[in-house]
Amino acid sequence: MLRFVVKRLLSLALSLIVASGVIFLVVEVAPGDPASFMLGINAQPETVAALRAELGLDQSRLARYLQWTGGMLTGDFGTSYTYRTPVAQMIADRLWVSLPLALYALALSTLIAFPAGILAAARRGRPADIGVMGATQLGVAIPNFWFAMMLVLIFAIQLRWFSAGGFPGWDAGFFAALKALTLPAIALALPQAAILARIMRSSLLDILGEDFIRTARAKGLTARQALWRHGVRNALIPVLTIIGLQFAFLLAGAIIIEQVFFLPGLGRLIFQSITQRDLIVVESVVMLLVFAVIMVNFLVDLAYAAVDPRLRLRA
Known part of the structure; x- marks a missing residue:
């Protein structure tokens, strides 16, 4: 029974790793920029760039993925772009x-x-x-x-x-x-x-x-x-x-x-x-x-x- 449970736990961990990568890539390739959406179409490029830096959107996708998954392991899901509220609380x-x-x-x-x-x-x-x-x-x-x-x-x-x-x-x-x-x-x-x-x-x-x-x-x-x-x-x-x-x-x-x-x-x-x-x-x-x-x-x-x-x- 112990061997059965261990095999299922390994399968569970592998599935979570694959799922996290797929979810991140699918959401990231969606068209549109959150910072531009939040500020509107008349926002200045400098303002958009500053908001992207504040939200961490100027980092590479790999860095954002590692930061996101590492935070989830500790219970930190990040902060909502719209409500500026911790996602875990929401x-x-x-x-x-x-x-x-x-x-x-x-x-x-x-x-x-x-x-x-x-x-x-x-x-x-x-x-x-x-x-x-x-x-x-x-x-x-x-x-x-x-x-x-x-x-x-x-x-x-x-x-x-x-x-x-x-x-x-x-x-x-x-x-x-x-x-x-x-x-x-x-x-x-x-x-x-x-x-x-x-x-x-x-x-x-x-x-x-x-x-x-x-x-x-x-x-x-x-x-x-x-x-x-x-x-x-x-x-x-x-x-x-x-x-x-x-x-x-x-x-x-x-x-x-x-x-x-x-x-x-x-x-x-x-x-x-x-x-x-x-x-x-x-x-x-x-x-x-x-x-x-x-x-x-x-x-x-x-x-x-x-x-x-x-x-x-x-x-």
Whole structure:
């Protein structure tokens, strides 16, 4: 098991090094100069040059890359060009919105998908299976931003059960903040729940057709007992991959949902930083999200090893 973990950690470190180089190069080759953008088109060349020197943009790309990566290792993500605020502070403030939102949506997605997928597999070909698969097909087809606007129209404007947008902050109370995240979490969770339910059903049907399930039935287990004792656990291996990828997507891909609900999260921060040419913020936030994706995949690999001992033996 130790060798397995060490190999995964080396792979994680190599992936982070490659990702940091790619992110830096992609952002740097984007057209436009942050200093010229901040000062406007009528700024004098001397003023632009002075601001570039103040922001460190007059240094070579290699020096800026080494300074950026070295700072991240110590927790210093640099200073925002636009707001003149430490990037780490900006990320920390918005992470307390995006991270709870992603966890909330993932919890809702899992709670919906697991019973739906297991029910569809256990009732294969019956009305319950047809109904679940029809609902999941609808969930996959509907864009989440359109679904989010429908939630606002119904539950915020007509019923007035929730606010149409904004975030009061955790200082306003846990339940008040959670209530503000409920509609965005539902908008993010239902499409992902549809995908996860279909994967759960497919994986469980494959397992139920294996020889060891028939052997368990021959030894006297009922269909329900064989399903829960042997089927569900073995079907979780591919499902764990989808859950890990979904969490990374929910954390990094909620830009549109955060715009719809006016949530001050990481997605909205990236959008604003791109429009303002705040390169250091874009690089740091994207790198943080890449780190989250890679770390989630690492934890999924560990979960694989916990569920399937054969992976530990191969490692």
